[in-house]
Amino acid sequence: MRAVRWHGAGDVRIEDVPPPPAPGPGEVRVRVAWCGLCGSDVHExxxxxxxxxIEPHPVTGRSAPLIIGHEISGWVESAGTGVTAPEPGALVALNALLPCGxxxxxxxxxxxxxxxxxHLGQSADGGLAELVTVPASMAVTAPPGMAPDLVALAEPFAVAIRAIRHAGALSEQAxxxxGAGSIGLAAAIILDAGGNRVTVLDVVEERLRHAARLGLRARQVADALGGGLRAPVVLECSGAASAGGTAVRLAAAxxxxxxxxxxxxPSTLDLADVALREIxxxxxxxHLADADxxxxxxVLAAHAERALGIVTSRVPLAETVTGGLGVLAGPGRHRQAKILVRVADGG
Ligand SMILES: [Zn+2]
Ligand SMILES: [Zn+2]
Structure with missing residues (x-):
């Protein structure tokens, strides 16, 4: 089967590899529909x-080269003994965590x-391949009629949902x-849909314009700081080293x-400010499978069109590097949020 494998820095190859084994007891084999590219894939x-x-992973026993990709949607192709759900043919998203237990x-x-x-796609073969075999417990079934590309956004939206949950029960909150990347946009869409007053901040104009096209209030970081913006909830989704300090300045007492x-x-924070204003x-x-x-x-099913708006580009598997990872690692990355790779022809 065709697969995208990490061999080393700057060395990710589209290759023919043997398909994964037929599912054993408690496992399913999934025919991948779509797989999103993530910041961690680009970092790798x-x-x-x-x-x-590079040495065998303590949980999976696997080492490089490995098939990358962990934002996966697909159809259950076959199920091993003892698997009652999901049934063959079901459209699923895959939870990517492989804990020791x-x-x-x-x-x-x-x-x-x-x-x-x-982690699927990091320490075990992932979703940038025609087939992937995983424990059935990692498959989360999508409701009937949901589009496979939308289901591939389940992982980044689950990351956003978990982050929001850490801020407590939110309603009508500022x-x-x-960060107006894919996680930041996902979080903003979820918060906005929940009736909160959301402002998305970034330093890149293209990203702010993208957020605005999704119906979100978007501002430059410097504008917001200069204007004295402060909010009871701040989600730091940018990963910039300076963002921790910025987040403290943006947080209300x-x-x-x-x-x-x-x-x-490491980031520099004004911890006196954190203490004095009880931040x-x-x-x-x-994320977790059931909870997130x-x-x-x-959320994706209820806000399909808006959620799909975070997708800025779609590429076939053969162009994962040239149209995907290479773009996200280059100067054109500012024009991208989520790039989806079409793995199955019928995706
Ligand atoms: Zn991801
Ligand atoms: Zn463990």
């Missing part, structure tokens, strides 16, 4: 190995904090979202900042 392409194992965070249910967490973006270097800073890591991905699919 430019600078890897960051999370790609034995460490202390895993045993208390925080599998996203697993001490040796594996919220600032830093008693407010909460949720950090989702991953800066490549809470929470981290948010990835199932509600993400519900």
């Amino acid at each position: 392409y430019r600078y890897g190995p960051v999370r790609t194992p 034995r460490c202390e965070p895993c045993l208390r249910g925080d599998v996203q904090l697993c001490l040796t967490l594996g 919220c600032v979202v830093l 008693g407010g909460v900042i949720v950090i989702v973006g991953l800066p490549g270097e 809470t800073i929470a981290g948010s890591m990835s 991905m199932a509600p993400a699919i519900a």
